[in-house]
Amino acid sequence: MSSSPALSVLDLVSVRTGQSSAQAVASSLALAARADDLGYRRYWFAEHHNMPAVASTTPPVLVAAAAGRTHRIRLGSGGVMLPNHSPLVVAEQFAALEAIAPGRIDLGLGRAPGSDPVITQLLRQSGTTSDVDRFPDNVRDIVSLVSPEGATVRFTSGGTYDVHATPAATSTPEVWLLGSSDYSAQLAAAMGLPYVFANHFSGDGLERALDLYRQGFQPSETLAAPRTFLTANAVVAPTAAEADERMLPQARMMARLRGGRPLGPLETVEEAAAAEAADGLATPLIDVMRSRWFVGVPDEVRTRLAAFATRHGVDEVMISPVAAPYAAEPFDTASGRVQTLELLAA
Numbered sequence: 001m002s003s004s005p006a007l008s009v010l011d012l013v014s015v016r017t018g019q020s021s022a023q024a025v026a027s028s029l030a031l032a033a034r035a036d037d038l039g040y041r042r043y044w045f046a047e048h049h050n051m052p053a054v055a056s057t058t059p060p061v062l063v064a065a066a067a068g069r070t071h072r073i074r075l076g077s078g079g080v081m082l083p084n085h086s087p088l089v090v091a092e093q094f095a096a097l098e099a100i101a102p103g104r105i106d107l108g109l110g111r112a113p114g115s116d117p118v119i120t121q122l123l124r125q126s127g128t129t130s131d132v133d134r135f136p137d138n139v140r141d142i143v144s145l146v147s148p149e150g151a152t153v154r155f156t157s158g159g160t161y162d163v164h165a166t167p168a169a170t171s172t173p174e175v176w177l178l179g180s181s182d183y184s185a186q187l188a189a190a191m192g193l194p195y196v197f198a199n200h201f202s203g204d205g206l207e208r209a210l211d212l213y214r215q216g217f218q219p220s221e222t223l224a225a226p227r228t229f230l231t232a233n234a235v236v237a238p239t240a241a242e243a244d245e246r247m248l249p250q251a252r253m254m255a256r257l258r259g260g261r262p263l264g265p266l267e268t269v270e271e272a273a274a275a276e277a278a279d280g281l282a283t284p285l286i287d288v289m290r291s292r293w294f295v296g297v298p299d300e301v302r303t304r305l306a307a308f309a310t311r312h313g314v315d316e317v318m319i320s321p322v323a324a325p326y327a328a329e330p331f332d333t334a335s336g337r338v339q340t341l342e343l344l345a346a
Helices: 021-038 059-067 087-100 117-124 132-145 182-191 206-216 240-259 269-279 283-292 298-312 335-345
Strands: 006-011 042-045 074-081 105-110 151-154 160-163 174-179 195-197 228-236 294-296 316-321
Touching (some): 006 335, 021 335, 042 059, 042 105, 074 087, 074 174, 087 105, 132 174, 132 182, 174 182, 206 228, 206 298, 228 240, 228 283, 240 283, 240 294, 294 298, 298 316
Parallel strands (some): 006 042, 006 316, 042 074, 074 105, 174 195, 195 228, 228 316
Antiparallel strands (some): 151 160
16 A cells, blocks of 8 residues: 555444344454555454444453464554453463464554443452553553563562563553543653543544644554554445445444444444434534544545644544445445555545
8 A cells, every 4th residue: 555644444333234243253254354455554453342233242252363364464452451350361362362463463442431331340350440541551461461471479478479461572562541431641641651532422622632642642662652543434436426335334323322322233334224214313423523533535534634644643544334235235334445455545
């Protein structure tokens, strides 16, 4: 891929009407392989729980599966929601992934739960906020544990105990902090870690978060200067009309989320068009989303992405390809998402 900025992919493993989890995962793994062939820089899986339209519940498992189907592209989490998990287990999982695909693993860490309070309680078992308060310490622990040197536990009574995520690491997964608030930007800056703002989710506060990160950055052993990129939703098609059609189901999904309405599988293009004509659910948000998302024909979207990257001083944009399927498209492929990646890379 010779165009600038470099492009990467964020995948939530969307599940459409009538599609099984197995089919959804198969289509995403095929998409990862296609992104590898097309020259995309990295491919990250998100972590969400108990959502009918999202099958990306376990990023490490999906990364491992994608590692077996790719050769060059970096693979990672966008991200692991750290308060849901033991830091040692996360470190062990990603140290193992680094052993499977050396030099290709990114460990993106987030502080949000990735679900509702009930699921959060089930994931954590020890309360809904106890681990959130330890997030900075847990990040530091993971950074140490995945390093070849490992971490050292110091006992209050005296003595130490060495802990390694894997016994003989020769390379280390790259740790990123993810977020959509000032908190993660400031923490990444203080710790000297690379940082990604979740622009695809909202976009509010983007400029402030980047300024806080860049101005407050403290160099670390692994990173001498601020390093960041941006995420963005994208739908690309041969015609503007098709791009708009493939955008509508995801726009309606976002409208349900923001309105606290019940969620279901991702609608097909035909289902969304019929439902929107009846209820107008996404109508108030369409213009806003179209202005923030990257929807259209290839040349238009590439030009907008380049301007977006230049405006915010980044050399990489990670797109979430949210192109929905037509009803006749096979369940074991993601034709609209594949088309988006192919047209952007052409």
